[in-house]
């Protein structure tokens with residue numbers, strides 16, 4: 002029993018952690034390139050989840066079923082999240098490329114408030130029931146008390162997404178351009194890389210990952226509202242910092258560690274203080290090792 | 304060379320590593336009272352890093368930095384916070400100008416007085432006699448320094464609106480406001496035209512003569528360096544490759560070699 | 570003109586596409602029905618068309634402004650209407666007089682509900698001024714400022730609940746406890762870069778609320794604390810309307826006090842150090858300013874006002890619970906500072922009054938309030954980062970002709 006409890010916490014921690022990791026990747030990639038905490042990133046995740054809910058709602062009513070809903074809703078949600086992420090960058094961040102550091106951050110906070118309230122006003126302040134998009138896997142039934150099918154799907158989907166991202170960054174042309182821009186934006190521009198485009202693509206990729214996270218979480222938890230992006234965003238940012246911001250494997254590691262730690266703490270200590278615990282981790286990491294688990298310490302050039 | 308007792312700054316075997324890169328490699332250097340000492344070397348030689356170690360912005364990997372404030376006992380200042388170093392009496396300017404851009408020229412200098420004044424929050428709110436006197440003194444001294452560097456007419460302008468040469472001189476005035484006995488200048492003539500450089504030349508001499516302030520400067524303008532320096536240290540790839548009077552340095556084959564292909568800089 | 574039209578049309582199509590699922594479709598997941606709100610599409614299209622033209626025009630103006638500002642008018646930045654008004658004594662003296670009269674006579678003209686709202690606005694004036702110190706002057710972006718407000722309010726609430734402490738004793742205690750928390754929270758985050766600081770303070774703000782909600786034995790959890798005393802006056806018995814008016818005047822005195830104190834500090838050795846820290850941390854410490862002390866003092870001083878005014882908030886409501894201290898309150902105060910102009914006292918006061926009173930009196934506006942606040946933050950950063958009223962730097966008068974020796 003004791004052991005199974007632990008396994009349960011462990012699996013749910015991993016699940017949670019891989020969602021954090023998906024969102025954290027968006028933070029870390031954007032931060033790596035333009036040193037901005039994209040405060041509105043959590044909102045993109047929320048928008049992804051919402052679009053999936055709306056589309057699948059419509060499709061259900063018009064008689065679609067099962068896998069076709071999952072595919073269509075997922076696809077449209079991803080497209081929309083990407084479009085929002087792209088637009089967000091164009092409007093709120095690009096004009097502030099050379100402004101003092103705090104300006105884009107405040108702009109980001111403004112965007113986050115705006116998007117939250119936009120969804121609140123255009124849709125509803127209430128929680129909406131999220132459709133069961135992920136089918137039950139019959140094979141898993143006997144082990145349901147340890148790992149649910151939603152959990153398994155989340156773990157597999159996130160792993161695949163992260164592998165795809167890694168391959169993209171390593172081998173695709175745009176991935177190389179991203180790495181070059183991350184190292185030195187001015188040099189990248191000099192050798193003919195269209196930096197604005199690279200930044201746009203970075204936002205789009207980050208948004209796609211966040212949308213995938215949003216859809217998965219929606220089906221896992223079963224309900225969403227306009228506010229889910231806020232906490233998820235803060236947690237994912239914590240994960241990114243934990244792993245070393247700007248560092249892609251770090252974001253994944255940070256997400257998993259945070260998810261596990263939270264889940265175990267909630268299970269064995271107290272669930273009321275679960276969020277406090279996450280912030281505690283953030284503060285401790287920033288004080289003790291601001292460069293994160295995998296990041297390198299750099300001294301600012303003077 | 305100079306007597307042991309008069310040395311203001313003694314640096315022994317200073318080494319600074321950035322990851323795998325040894326930016327400063329066992330540099331030994333000293334500056335004595337009333338001296339103007341130059342630190343030269345090609346780009347990337349480690350000169351600025353040396354300054355950053357000495358002024359507490361980086362903690363050096365190895366070596367000793369000893370400061371002998373006149374009339375006080377000497378102390379090792381490795382790893383001391385920059386503001387403590389400045390308070391002890393060693394002030395600096397920055398190669399990449401770091402003024403307080405959105406404050407006025409006068410206010411920039413007044414910040415330099417911060418460590419020589421003591422008004423607290425309470426004092427500022429109550430405007431006690433002491434805080435008013437301090438404020439008045441801060442203002443007066445700052446105006447004097449602006450006068451000295453020729454920026455008096457711009458006292459109320461924002462620092463960001465000064466010309467490049469003006470900003471460099473403001474950096475000097477701001478550092479002077481901390482009442483240093485040793486002033487570290489990082490490429491004060493960079494970006495200045497010949498006329499401005501000549502004026503800088505006499506400004507530096509004037510600072511040394513009037514205030515008995517020793518000066519350690521990094522500079523690429525060889526004419527300026529040869530004109531005003533008492534002694535010159537030459538660095539390359541983090542190492543000291545030569546040390547001597549301007550005449551000795553001019554004739555040193557190693558220095559000539561290091562600067563070959565850098566002719567345009569000189 | 571044609572290019573404007575074209576780009577506006579593109580933008581229109583794009584925003585219609587973006588907003589389609591949110592503005593048009595509304596799914597009811599319980600009843601399994603969809604509502605199609607096609608009319609909204611029209612509004613979005615019209616709005617997007619004109620706003621994108623406006624946006625493009627403003628962006629072009631911004632670029633031109635930036636280019637000419639550097640060369641020609643280097644020393645005389647263009648003043649906005651607001652600044653011109655504020656700089657011209659002939660205009661702003663009467664204006665100030667009228668404003669003062671309105672504020673002073675307010676309770677005689679309006680009923681006590683209105684007075685109570687005005688009181689809330691004044692509370693936010695002080696919060697704005699306090700956060701302005703931390704963010705505007707010292708450049709430390711604090712997203713959890715509401716925590717200090719909560720600390721002040723709960724100081725009074727708890728003291729009153731457990732020890733029957735009165736308002737006047739609690740007032741300074743609230744401020745000091747706020748400042749103490751500012752220092753305590755400031756310590757661990759001294760070395761953090763600006764953007765990390767923002768997130769960590771956001772975390773502190775959220776933690777504060779979670780603790781208030783869950784530490785039931787002490788704070789009474791979500792139920793909050795009731796029956797907190799209103800301010801007293803030498804044990805005089807007053808009815809509720811009279812106490813409200815009394816509290817209102819008290820608040821005005823407090824606002825004046827805040828202005829007086831922050832103004833003096835802003836132009837002092839401490840205030841200059843805060844600004845220098847904001848401008849360039851490394852240069853600041855290299856000029857001999859102790860970073861830790863300076864940051865902590867800015868933090869504590871900003872927190873002090875939040876704590877102080879938290880006590881008044883508790884007294885005004887006579888009831889507090891954790892829901893008054895959410896991230897939204899922090900965001901509101903931040904938009905006040907951003908809108909008002911970082912570092913500018915007058916700007917912050919105007920912004921606080923506008924942002925708090927407008928939603929109260931224009932009910933239609935109330936629902937859109939956070940939406941608009943968000944948009945305001947973005948637009949201000951892009952088009953007017955210095956705020957409505959930029960912080961005009963103090964000049965220190967002419968130089969004394971002869972550098973006299975101080976003889977005292």
Ligand SMILES: Nc1ncnc2c1ncn2[C@@H]1O[C@H](COP(=O)(O)OP(=O)(O)OP(=O)(O)O)[C@@H](O)[C@H]1O
Pocket residue numbers: 300301302303321324326344345346347348349350351352353398
């Ligand atoms: N914070 C840092 N992190 C990593 N490497 C650094 C850092 N600061 C300096 N370096 C490296 O150390 C070396 C010395 O740099 P430094 O700026 O001291 O040279 P310099 O002599 O001042 O050159 P210049 O004449 O161009 O100013 C360079 O290779 C530089 O890239």
Ligand SMILES: [Mg+2]
Pocket residue numbers: 350351352398
């Ligand atoms: Mg250098």
